[in-house]
Amino acid sequence: MKEGLNKTSDPDTGMGRRRFLNSAAAAGLAGVGMAACSEKPATAVAGASAASGSATAHAQGGSSVHLKPGELDTYYGLWSGGHTGDMRVLGLPSGRELTRIPCFVPDALVGWGVTNESKDVMGRKADGSLRYTVADTHHTHASYKDGNYDGRYAWINDKINSRIARIRLDYFVCDKITELPNVQGFHGIFPDKRDPVDPAINYTTRVFCGAEFHIPLPNNGGDIDKIDKYRTLFSCVDAESMEVRWQVLIDGNCDLTATSYDGKLAATNQYNVENGAKYEDMMSAERDACLFFNVARIEAAVKAGKFKTYGDSKVPVVDGTRASNADAKTALTAYVSVPKNPHGVNASPDGKYFICAGKLSPTCTVIELNKVLDWFDGKLEKLDQAIVAEVEVGLGPLHTAFDGRGNAYTTLFLDSAVVKWNVEAAIKFHAGDKNAKYVVDRLDLQYQPGHVNASQSETIAADGKWLCVGCKFSKDRFLPVGPLHPENEQLIDISGEKMVLMADHPVRGEPHDFIIFKRELLHPKQVYALDDFPNAIKDPKESGVVRNGRKVTVKLTSQAPAFSMREFTVKKGDEVTLILTNLDKVEDLTHGFAIPKYNVNFIVNPQETKSVTFIADKPGVFWAYCTHFCHALHLEMRSRMIVEA
Known part of the structure; x- marks a missing residue:
């Protein structure tokens, strides 16, 4: 962030707000609490270290979560707000909540859902009233350039009503919301990291969206009792226009989403390849899948007119089912078998691997992306050969983050812990080297952790400084406030060999995913442009x-x-x-x-x-x-x- 943005002066007038308040007040009011105001900026300059002068530094590089008054955080965090339907903005490592960005649900502070402009973004019925007033935000991700965040946009999903919102990061406001057609349970979301069709375009041009719930297509009252005909769609949204570009009809469902650094592959983990409508049916198979999408081939098929549409939607839908994609050289999709009911797929910062966590299996599966591409090119006989490691890490693995030093950090929901493990050592162990010690460290958490992310985790600039974990239960960690307990977000220092728990933060439920990135990647504007x-x-x-x-x-x-x-x-x-x-x-x-x-x-x-x-x-x-x-x-x-x- 530029130093000038941390000052309390206006770029046009050079007048600080404190000076303005002083000079604008009538002389007779000079004594009404105003004399203490100073023209001197109250904040520290941007170059100040978040750890400098802190009272609670520890051995791992003097890192601390406690900042002096006026001291700035070194990272931004973008968090889902859960049922509040907004996005939370945090400063890290302090954990201070800086603002909330309303998206899907009315907000009384700023008048979101009251003003005409916000209603137009949220979407209205024919009578002018809001189409929806509830939401369930889960996942938030930001736009990329050259494999790192570029500070342009962030996106967040609404699982209830299958909507995706875009946040302008220059003003920290929601400017567009799109409802995905023929989709329910919109959960996973991830932008591409570069355009796969044109290698010269090295920034985000599309956002991929997965749908969990199977529904009849079109869902207009027909085939209600024919569960075997229910299907799910994987969607692609244009990053600029926010229009839905295309969708893919698939077997099984979508859960979370990941994209490769070369822009060629998108993927979703699947926990219900059985197409079950009841939970016991959804966990009957011992293995599910990580489903890969060949983005360039899908877009070529759409351009060639090889698609259909459903209901009133004009969005092209290509066939990504197993039966229609058995021939690798023409396939649009690839189903890699992974165990069981996985909950999460994440891309390693080196661009080599996707990792699926098993949830109902104590394992993490490491999939080499070049081998998936080899299968699409007919150079690999079986898709299972793309799996280069499948190792036990603990009970209930859910999500994985990275430190940029070859280590992965996976939350263990049933063990109430996070495990640090080395990816290359796991590959050696899987290949037969039983002396390869891939588990590096393990830390108990409070309690039953879900999402996890590290500073710059899924970028080429992963720096291995901080890890944040969202724990679904807090129990005895905070003062009791009645039956509805807060959740517990825990901050961990991962700069050394051992993980060190640094802070607990109670948070109103129910937030989900988040990203953490260096503050210098953002340059927020402090004043609007009148001509806009x-x-x-x-x-x-x-x-x-x-x-x-x-x-x-x-x-x-x-x-x-x-x-x-x-x-x-x-x-x-x-x-x-x-x-x-x-x-x-x-x-x-x-x-x-x-x-x-x-x-x-x-x-x-x-x-x-x-x-x-x-x-x-x-x-x-x-x-x-x-x-x-x-x-x-x-x-x-x-x-x-x-x-x-």
């Missing part, structure tokens, strides 16, 4: 009320400590669209706007424009006021909405 908003009111003189029959547009601006109109009048029954532009340019000078009894509350950040539409169905006087502290005269910042009977 087509309906921006650029001058307070443009404020006013415009009537078109019973439709009324109210144009307002905000500049601390006042709105541009002290009052405005509409009539009962009017459809009112209120547009508000924040003309303040000072970093962190956000305004809110709320109208009592009208279910209106939202914020506008510096140079941002938002709008709301409502029916003025209650006559009277309604004091619209700023809800976000902005100024010494914040409480006086109001406007009267008068609704004439």
Whole structure:
């Protein structure tokens, strides 16, 4: 991150917010708690080490999770919010929650789901109301360039309603949401790391999405009792347009997703190759699969018109079933057998391997990607030959992270532990060298861990500094708060040979996956660009009320400590669209706007424009006021909405 972004000054005016608050307040208010404010920036410069001067450093490189006041974290973390339907942004190693980015579910703080702009992103019914108001976010990943994160986008899924949201990482806001057609239980998600069709395009152009649940296709009331005809689709979404490019009809289901560093392969682990509809049927087979997708061949098939569509969807669907892909030289998919009910597939930073964890088998399976490509090229007789290791690591292995030094870290749900094991040693052991000691370390966790990720884990720049584990149960770790316990996210130092547990963090359920990356990969903007908003009111003189029959547009601006109109009048029954532009340019000078009894509350950040539409169905006087502290005269910042009977 650039040093300038850590200062409290505005790039245009050079005026710090503290100085602004001082100078803008009337002289008679100088003593109202403002004299203590200083022009000196309160934050440390970007180059400061997160471990410097810490009181709780330990032997592994002096690493610490405790930062001094004003000291900045060295990593960003993007976390799923679970049932809150948002994305959490953390600073690491401190574990401090920096913000939440609303996506799929209304958010009262910023007015997400209240403003017209957010409703348009979320999706509306014909009557203008939101299509969905619940969500279940699981997985979040970010865009790549040259095998590392590029700071452009992040994506997150909604499992309930099969939606994918894109986050702009320059402003940390959701700008697009797409609903996948003919899909239920959308779970796994991963962007490609480069374009496989054009090697010169070395950045993310697509995002792959897996669906867990089998449904009739199309799901319009037919074939309800014909479970053997239920099918699942694997989807590809365009990273820029957020349109669904294509889908693949498969046998079995999808769970999680991974992509190769050369852009040629995407994969999903499958825990239900039986196509079972009941849990006992889903675990009857001793082996399931890691299903590989040959991206270039699929896109060539779509271009050649070798697809069908389902229901009202126009998205092309190619046939990726086993029966239609037996010939390796023309196959679009490849089913590699792995044990049993795996829960997770992850790509090693060296680009060589995908690792599937067994869940109902105490094993991790290491699949060599070049051998999968050899099978597609007809150079490998059997797909099983792509498996170069299948080793026991403990009970209930779920997910795997990497340190960039050849070691993998796998969570053991039933053992309540994380195991560190060396991939190359495991390959030697599997090849017959029983003296190869592949298990390096093991650490007990509290309790029953699920997702795991390490700093820069699935990039070429994996640095082996920090590991975070999401534990599904906390029990005795925190103060009791009634029957609903928090979950426990635990931070581990992995910079040395031994793992060291550094911190517990209680978290409201139920978060899932996350990524951790160095802060210098992001360059967030502190102030919006006024010209980015087509309906921006650029001058307070443009404020006013415009009537078109019973439709009324109210144009307002905000500049601390006042709105541009002290009052405005509409009539009962009017459809009112209120547009508000924040003309303040000072970093962190956000305004809110709320109208009592009208279910209106939202914020506008510096140079941002938002709008709301409502029916003025209650006559009277309604004091619209700023809800976000902005100024010494914040409480006086109001406007009267008068609704004439």
